[in-house]
Amino acid sequence: MSSLARPWLLDASAKPASPGTAISSATPSTSKLGLVTCDPTNDHILPFFHAPTFTWTYLVLDSSRTRAVVIDPALDYDAASGHISSASLQPLVGLIRDRGYQVTHILETHVHADHLTGARRLKTLLAQQQAAPPVIGIGAGVTKVQRQFATRYGLDDAALADSFDLLLESDATLAFGQSTCRVMHLPGHTPDHVGYMIDDCLFAGDSIFMPDVGTARADFPGGSATQLAQSLTTLLELPDDTKVFVGHDYPPPQTGRPEMTCSTVAEQRQRNIHSPHLDGFVELRTHRDAGLAAPRLLHPSLQFNLVGGRLLRNHFVIPVQADWAA
Numbered sequence: 001m002s003s004l005a006r007p008w009l010l011d012a013s014a015k016p017a018s019p020g021t022a023i024s025s026a027t028p029s030t031s032k033l034g035l036v037t038c039d040p041t042n043d044h045i046l047p048f049f050h051a052p053t054f055t056w057t058y059l060v061l062d063s064s065r066t067r068a069v070v071i072d073p074a075l076d077y078d079a080a081s082g083h084i085s086s087a088s089l090q091p092l093v094g095l096i097r098d099r100g101y102q103v104t105h106i107l108e109t110h111v112h113a114d115h116l117t118g119a120r121r122l123k124t125l126l127a128q129q130q131a132a133p134p135v136i137g138i139g140a141g142v143t144k145v146q147r148q149f150a151t152r153y154g155l156d157d158a159a160l161a162d163s164f165d166l167l168l169e170s171d172a173t174l175a176f177g178q179s180t181c182r183v184m185h186l187p188g189h190t191p192d193h194v195g196y197m198i199d200d201c202l203f204a205g206d207s208i209f210m211p212d213v214g215t216a217r218a219d220f221p222g223g224s225a226t227q228l229a230q231s232l233t234t235l236l237e238l239p240d241d242t243k244v245f246v247g248h249d250y251p252p253p254q255t256g257r258p259e260m261t262c263s264t265v266a267e268q269r270q271r272n273i274h275s276p277h278l279d280g281f282v283e284l285r286t287h288r289d290a291g292l293a294a295p296r297l298l299h300p301s302l303q304f305n306l307v308g309g310r311l312l313r314n315h316f317v318i319p320v321q322a323d324w325a326a
């Protein structure tokens with residue numbers, strides 16, 4: 001989809017946000033250890049919730065409970081002051097230190113457009129407390145996303161080079177300790193989007209959300225509702241009891257439920273409100289996306305995340321487009 005079809009990519013003026021995607025100012029501003037999972041026996045998965053951006057970060061232990069990977073860490077960013085901090089990473093870093101875990105990989109499900117990645121900062125912090133620094137991995141499609149946005153944000157080849165340690169092809173496997181992580185390309189939300197399968201758990205990023213929330217938007221450049229439908233079909237063909245861990249949770253206010261991390265494939269197939277198996281998903285997704293506001297931290301997030309969480313300059317570029325007819 002071209003940027004002209006989504007004018008907020010140039011003009012950050014607000015549109016009304018659809019339910020389930022709004023950023024609530026009433027949300028607590030501190031991170032907390034998430035204790036809600038679909039299966040309390042998942043003691044090898046430790047979720048952390050970044051409340052300002054509704055983001056789940058997962059610390060996943062290997063079967064020996066000594067090695068680990070971290071999926072989708074987030075930083076704190078105050079757009080008004082331009083202040084970036086890693087305060088929300090501290091509980092995660094402290095837990096890893098106190099229990100003596102060795103984190104081998106920090107894995108991104110995609111280039112996030114709604115929060116600044118904590119991958120690079122986390123790598124630096126962990127390098128100070130473990131024998132070897134972790135490596136940062138992301139789907140190989142990230143180069144496509146980089147090319148799409150490089151000119152807009154003034155990022156040249158030198159800036160983009162070596163932004164990530166590992167570019168992961170679909171079906172690639174990563175060994176960490178005594179466990180293995182398999183990469184699943186799940187494009188649609190973004191072209192580089194991947195999920196990570198560890199044992200019977202899929203870390204699905206922003207492909208599918210909790211069943212009462214639905215699915216992720218597919219209107220970013222390079223995104224595709226048709227591709228998302230295909231990815232969801234692949235995902236929902238996994239065994240019924242596969243646990244699907246989401247990258248965000250936006251509890252519908254009327255449910256009163258807390259933020260949750262996962263459901264099963266069977267639950268998703270039966271109850272997901274966007275019913276990706278049904279005819280009409282592409283139309284439903286496209287219609288919903290047309291009414292969504294730009295993510296609050298879109299431009300800072302992309303500029304920071306496209307280069308693997310590095311601050312190349314002391315400012316972010318915010319493209320503007322005047323509309324004098326309004």
Ligand SMILES: [Fe+2]
Nearest residue numbers: 111112113206
């Ligand atoms: Fe996303």
